[in-house]
Amino acid sequence: MIRICSRLLLLGATLLWLVVGCTPEEILLGAGLLELLQDDFKRGLSAYQRGDYATAHGAWRPLGERGHAEAQYNLGLMYNKGRGVSQDDVQAVRWYRLAADQGVALAQHDLGVMYAKGRGVPQDDVQAVRWYRLAADQGVAESQFALGVAYAQGQGIPQDYVRAVRWLHMAAEQGYAAAQTYLGIRYVKGEGVTKDVVEAARWFRLAAERNYAEAQFLLGAMYGEGEGVPQDDVQAYAWFIVAATQGSAVAKEYRGYKELIAERMTDSEIAAAEKLAHEFWEAYVLPFRE
Helix, strand or coil: CCCCCCCEEEECCEEEECCCCCCHHHHHHHHHHHHHHHHHHHHHHHHHHCCCHHHHHHHHHHHHHHCCHHHHHHHHHHHHHCCCCCCCHHHHHHHHHHHHHCCCHHHHHHHHHHHHHCCCCCCCHHHHHHHHHHHHHCCCHHHHHHHHHHHHHCCCCCCCHHHHHHHHHHHHHCCCHHHHHHHHHHHHHCCCCCCCHHHHHHHHHHHHCCCCHHHHHHHHHHHHHCCCCCCCHHHHHHHHHHHHHCCCHHHHHCHHHHHHHHHCCCHHHHHHHHHHHHHHHHHHHHHHCC
16 A cells, blocks of 8 residues: 655645655545645635635634644634634634744744733733744744834843834834834934934824824824824814824824814815825825725
């Protein structure tokens, strides 16, 4: 009887064959099995995309048990979100860890999040940073941002603003709006970089135009004070309107500042700001809601 070579491994969508000592017949049989496994994975993916989570779980669970890394990650997501299964943080962590140990970057990030929040595992910032770093090294912007924040706040790692800025820059360059905003704040405060309000305003604008509400408020504040940009109450008030309409926590906390700006504006300036806010909404909010 032909046996399946034990050195044939399936790593996510990539087929890695360790064929030393395998006969040609073993390789062919193994390849056929891998093709069947990939068909099952695609069947699960199709079911998941149409909202048939029970079928997706039924297709992916056997694959996950066989070591299919992508299936393991997707099972972690299903348990995390309670899709097709009862929501279960412990099971989510189990599947994330299996995929993360195989190098799946998003699984490494999500496992870091579970440690950071103490979901399914005891809260542990050191472990969170460990997994964030592995994912960040693979280019995951969310992990690069999380690692930057960890360095800035000294959570799970010694505080180091220079390293914080390095990781925030990596995420910001990928267009990650939260990182762009947090990086802008570092430039305002001069933490890890030379203070530069022009550069801060640039990063706030990039994030604001990617519909990040906190950056929209901060950019408005820069216009209100004439910091890094020409002083312009119309621009300031327009950005305040957009941020507040989206429920920005910062805009709510500092709503008195918006009112202060309004007190020094004429009726025509307020009308112009409201018109501009509508234009901003159409250009920078609606496209991200479609």
